[in-house]
Amino acid sequence: MANADRPGWQLGTLRGVPVYIGRTWPIIAVVVIATFGPQVADAYPDLGAGAYIVAFIYTLLLLLSVVAHEAAHALVGQWRGYHVRRIVADLWGGHTAYDTDDSSPMSSALVAVVGPLANAVLALAGWLALHAVADDREVARLLIGAVVFTNGFVAIFNLLPGMPLDGGFILDAVVWRLTGSRSAGLLVAGWCGRVVAVGFVGWTVVRPLVRGETPQTFYVLWSVLIAGFLWVGAGNAIARARAGRLFARVRVRDVLRPAAIAPDTALAAQLPQATDVVVVDQRGVPWGVIAPAELQRAAGPGLQEVRAAALARVQPAGWVAEVPSVDVDVTALVRAAQDVGGAIQELLVVVDGQPAGLVAIQALGDALAAAERPTSAPV
Template sequence: MRTSGAPGWLFGTLRGTPIYIGRTWPIIGLIIVVTFGPQIEHSYPDLGAQAYFVALLYALLLLLSVLAHEAAHALVGQWRGYRVRQIVADLWGGHTAYDTDDTSPLSSALVAVVGPLANGVLALLGWGLLGVVDGDIPRLLLFAFVISNTFVAAFNLLPGMPLDGGFLVDALVWRITGSRSAGLVVAGWCGRAVAVLVVLWAVGWPLLRGGQPDTFYVLWSVLIAGFLWMGASNAIARGRSSRLFARVRVRDVLRPVALVPGDAALAQLPPGVDLAVVDPRGAAWGFIPAAQVAQVPVTTPATITAQSLAQVQPAGWVARVDSPDADVTELVRAAQEAAPGIHQLLVVAGDQPIGLVSIEQLGNALGAAERRGSAQPEKH
């Protein structure tokens, strides 16, 4: 079933987490059928066109392997307290999306390593079944299943972002240095190195054996290397951004705010401070700038209330942080996800609103921190 706004077709759920077959997955399925089908037909000419159906079965087995890999990430992520948003199988294999960053080096390492381990377990199970399965075609599919899961497990353990091995490097550096940003940068550069080595392997290995590189495999290696390079570059950018965000604290950009009920009369509104208007349950839904209250004429009828003055705010204008002393990472995330009409964020620590942040002011503070960092090298 296809759902509106979803990344593909809904396959099922795992402990409440939706599992999707991505829109791009049929591309890899078609490539497998087109490349694997002729090989099967050549080895088993009696199959005829049925060889392509066998290739399709192999593509489906590979899809299940990818989903098992991502399901392992999701289950351990849930166990470690992550909010797992969705699992998607797509052109590049698959990915599991989380709403929050990793909470500790140990959690990050555990979530990363279980994906390749799941494929390793599937490979071992398939290898064990080879001795009891009869028939050339079932054995061929099972052997291909073993090889593919072994490859997926080994390849994902390579030490570079965005592979699972890269998250292990990230967790190790994070644990040693105490800096997540350092872990991301190191793992990102390792990922770039892996991307280069993938291309060199595809080109150099055949030459070392006295042959010529296969154009098909070289093209695929370049595509895979490009994917790895982009993921590694994103990790480096995240690491550098995290380093920048750590230079600014929430309290540095906060403005005072007072909470008022919607039925509060004009005369009851605190002067000289921005106001957040709340409903009877205490949920903030509106914003009144201090200057707006000051501009209301004294002769205004007494029936004017906070509700009539408030600027209704879209959902998503409330940003939650651990404390005023936390860095602005959560504020930046909230600002990036904010609807176009949101210019102010109501900042909440626990259940207590602690102030307002202008998105423009947040950007200015980060810009100033970046300039200070450029002028004075960061100390480690």
């Protein structure tokens, strides 16, 4: 059963990765049955209502094709060190959710290309199966032929060089590798994605009109819907590129402030009075922060008996952000803050497993706002 915490109905798992049918997938099923069923009925009138059973079987085969496509992404993603969270078959075919903070151009390209490759393999397998099915098994040949066409089309269409298609991720990886800038790759692939969206509408809608043909309303609606999906995905890639360029202007060192580390059992009188203190439990896990002002307010004769745990402000889960160096940009900090949400006020920055200091969310926002403002030209 689907619930609010899941994207749909779970089919099973793949190497520990949950596989779901998204809540929007039934829309695809209804559309396929409603359009493919009458075509089967016209071709094979003897089937009667069975034509819709054939259309339903084709829907299941289409679902398996989507899962195979996304499973290829997931398996190669795991091989390249990604943390794959889930696979979902949804209205737009499907998607695989994973963390790519440690990604590289090669990893990104490999993960992208295997999805269309999986569809190409299914199309080839179906084409070979057509030669093994007897001519008198017309319904079976119809289903296999439909699978061959669908997977062949998906393989080719997904390789078009524009976000959010797999070909867009490949283009992103190539530009990223050539320029050394992920933002440049996203920007190029995003704008190419918008070109693909416009070109798709031109090919499916405008081209028939120019030739004096009248495209069917159903195909016009779906073409515009798909083009809209491509346009939005491309726009998201462009926005990420612009954000990445902004984040690159601010280094972790620029917003980092020093902090001392102390066990939560330490006496407040033993803590440094002029700097922030990060409080850790008996296992060394940081869970709270004591500001200098809080120590000053607690000063007095009773300070000798007060433990650090009594003064610390408990921090939300996810407040620790790991970075390879304080000289990298603040992309990882922004992502960590976004993942935690509005409850967070500061992040503990860890480098090579060791706390490096604290970053206030307000200071991070101010630094990014300052970086976004144009620099005044000298008079």
